[in-house]
Amino acid sequence: MLRILILFLVCAPVLSHAQMAAPRATIKDVTWMAGTWVSTDGARTVEEHWTSPAGGAMLAVSRTIVGGRLAEFEFLRIVERDDHLVYVAQPNGRPPTEFVMTRLDSRSVTFENPEHDFPTTIRYAARDDGTLVASIAGAAGKGERAWVFARQPKM
DSSP: OHHHHHHHHHHHHHHHHHHHHOOOOOGGGGGGGOEEEEEEETTEEEEEEEOOOBTTEEEEEEEEEETTEEEEEEEEEEEEETTEEEEEEEETTOOOEEEEEEEEETTEEEEEOTTSSSOSEEEEEEOTTSOEEEEEEOGGGTTOEEEEEEEEOOO
């Protein structure tokens, strides 16, 4: 009996966090992210190309150009899983890291993975001026970085 009580006390906070951390959603709830987005800061340009939702997923590719040369790239996806959304990042071709959606409203979405070294939080927010803000942060908001993206016309 003592083992069961200890197991419950150890697992209950984890289960409680997982249940609260993943509100129900479908890929259509983040349709506003679809499109080609560009952020320029001096000689650095970051592009994200998000597909329209289909098949329970949105796919994206991101690249960072510095001084006319490729500096970074990333494969991204948001997928439906068990009535929730999961953000999957593969920076520079590394193995995938998953972030579970923890908050969603009509204009923003937040994904978190407290076990990841950095970032632990990824957030996208649509602004009234038509731009998209993408931000990342570590535990307790440390090391927060943000990019403001302008939507590009379809090619």
